[in-house]
Amino acid sequence: MRGAFRRLVSFLRDNKAVLIVCRLKSVMLLEVRALQTEIFSHIDLELEASECVALTGPSGSGKTVLLRALADLDPNQGDVFLEGVSRQRFSPSIWRLKVAMVPAEPAWWGLRVRDHFPKDEVISMQLLGLPEKALDWEVARCSSGERQRLAILRALVRKPSVLLLDEPTANLDGSNRERVETLIASFRHAGGGVIWVTHDEVQAERVAQRRLQLEAGMLRETKKSAA
Amino acid sequence: MNLVNLSALDLGLASALILALAAMSLWLSLGLERTLLINALRMTVQLLLVGLVLKVLFAHASLLWIALGAGFMLLVAGREVMARQQRRFSGAWGYGLGTLALTVPSLAIILLALVVLVRPVPWYEPQYAIPMFGMLLGNSMSGVAVGLDRLMQAAWQQRNVIEGQLLLGQTWDQAISELRHEAARAGMIPIINSMAAAGVVSLPGMMTGQILAGSPPTEAVKYQILIMFLIAANTGFATLGGVWLGSKRLFDERERLRLDRLRKVT
Numbered sequence: 001m002r003g004a005f006r007r008l009v010s011f012l013r014d015n016k017a018v019l020i021v022c023r024l025k026s027v028m029l030l031e032v033r034a035l036q037t038e039i040f041s042h043i044d045l046e047l048e049a050s051e052c053v054a055l056t057g058p059s060g061s062g063k064t065v066l067l068r069a070l071a072d073l074d075p076n077q078g079d080v081f082l083e084g085v086s087r088q089r090f091s092p093s094i095w096r097l098k099v100a101m102v103p104a105e106p107a108w109w110g111l112r113v114r115d116h117f118p119k120d121e122v123i124s125m126q127l128l129g130l131p132e133k134a135l136d137w138e139v140a141r142c143s144s145g146e147r148q149r150l151a152i153l154r155a156l157v158r159k160p161s162v163l164l165l166d167e168p169t170a171n172l173d174g175s176n177r178e179r180v181e182t183l184i185a186s187f188r189h190a191g192g193g194v195i196w197v198t199h200d201e202v203q204a205e206r207v208a209q210r211r212l213q214l215e216a217g218m219l220r221e222t223k224k225s226a227a
Numbered sequence: 228m229n230l231v232n233l234s235a236l237d238l239g240l241a242s243a244l245i246l247a248l249a250a251m252s253l254w255l256s257l258g259l260e261r262t263l264l265i266n267a268l269r270m271t272v273q274l275l276l277v278g279l280v281l282k283v284l285f286a287h288a289s290l291l292w293i294a295l296g297a298g299f300m301l302l303v304a305g306r307e308v309m310a311r312q313q314r315r316f317s318g319a320w321g322y323g324l325g326t327l328a329l330t331v332p333s334l335a336i337i338l339l340a341l342v343v344l345v346r347p348v349p350w351y352e353p354q355y356a357i358p359m360f361g362m363l364l365g366n367s368m369s370g371v372a373v374g375l376d377r378l379m380q381a382a383w384q385q386r387n388v389i390e391g392q393l394l395l396g397q398t399w400d401q402a403i404s405e406l407r408h409e410a411a412r413a414g415m416i417p418i419i420n421s422m423a424a425a426g427v428v429s430l431p432g433m434m435t436g437q438i439l440a441g442s443p444p445t446e447a448v449k450y451q452i453l454i455m456f457l458i459a460a461n462t463g464f465a466t467l468g469g470v471w472l473g474s475k476r477l478f479d480e481r482e483r484l485r486l487d488r489l490r491k492v493t
Binding site: 071072073074075091092093094096097100101102103105106107108109116154155158 | 387388390391392394397398399479481482483485
């Protein structure tokens with residue numbers, strides 16, 4: 001029954017109207033079944049549209065490993081579905097566009113900020129408190145906080161469905177952290193799903209609707225946030 | 228043939244120069260005398276042996292024996308490519324990659340050279356086939372080794388950059404393309420430069436040998452030009468093929484960067 005439904009969904013997945021109906025029938029935005037990597041053996045996870053889940057856990061518990069597995073960057077087993085469609089049906093590069101990860105220390109390879117953004121795309125820098133000419137900055141001259149914000153922006157402009165954030169505000173001061181949280185919130189309100197790794201309990205409480213704790217290879221739900 | 232024959236005494240006198248150099252190294256405590264003498268001895272033994280092998284091969288010029296000799300040369304060259312990489316694939320790929328990259332263009336080019344260009348009778352005449360194949364392999368081997376070594380080192384060092392590009396939705400091919408270009412350039416530049424220096428700075432060994440053996444310099448030069456074209460083409464194709472195949476093997480079917488397939492050689 002379930003298999004037949006998935007086949008129907010994937011058959012019709014190009015049709016947006018059908019997708020909206022599927023969402024009404026509460027197909028999860030992201031669904032993870034029995035995910036297995038070198039450090040954990042069985043992870044189940046569900047993420048709804050417009051939902052933000054905070055992921056906490058002691059350092060070394062594998063939060064980054066989990067995000068990398070979801071982005072399919074390291075070898076892993078298990079089923080992952082995006083809007084009911086198995087990731088096996090996506091080409092790897094399309095999958096990583098849809099389920100976009102922003103690592104804790106994003107890499108830069110071009111000389112200028114612009115080299116890391118799609119060409120001919122109108123990009124609003126003000127959302128992050130950066131001037132419009134920030135696109136022409138040399139990456140090497142940006143502060144680590146600016147780079148952090150730009151890394152989130154370069155993921156967002158590619159219009160992902162799910163955003164995997166690995167401590168995105170670790171290098172930011174109060175006002176810039178707020179800007180990032182606002183930007184992520186607007187992404188969420190437009191239907192995006194977010195998994196947000198953080199060490200900051202207060203922030204987790206503030207940005208997330210659900211809290212997950214990763215410890216000793218087990219993922220468990222701690223409590224529902226008020227938000 | 229107006230070649231002056233060398234006696235054992237001539238070689239012995241020449242080797243005295245090496246002994247003098249070893250004595251100098253000992254006196255200056257450079258610590259090189261042992262390696263110098265061992266390698267000089269090794270060179271002597273290897274070349275005497277290969278002289279005997281070639282003599283036998285020339286006497287029994289059958290296609291089977293020549294193919295066996297060429298196969299042996301390919302295997303040794305592949306091993307040498309592997310030995311010159313600081314990080315290489317574990318398992319069969321470590322040896323197979325360089326050997327395969329050398330084998331495909333080298334066989335095609337030597338067949339082209341013998342059957343279409345030089346046309347000795349028979350076409351596998353060892354006097355032509357073996358030295359030409361040796362020159363092709365010796366140069367291409369360096370190109371492939373440099374290219375692969377550069378590719379693996381760069382992939383290792385720039386892991387974050389490659390994965391960062393994958394995370395922004397690039398394919399494996401796009402994410403590795405810059406490193407692949409650099410590796411291919413590194414492998415091909417030496418042979419390109421040596422064409423520029425040929426005849427002006429360096430007198431290539433094959434031409435020199437033919438002139439010493441009494442060939443007219445203009446004939447020797449023609450052979451040298453031919454072999455330089457073949458060597459440069461072979462080095463280029465082997466390097467491009469090896470670097471491309473190696474870069475593909477760095478990723479798996481889900482286009483993940485798999486540096487765990489490499490191992491460092493200590």
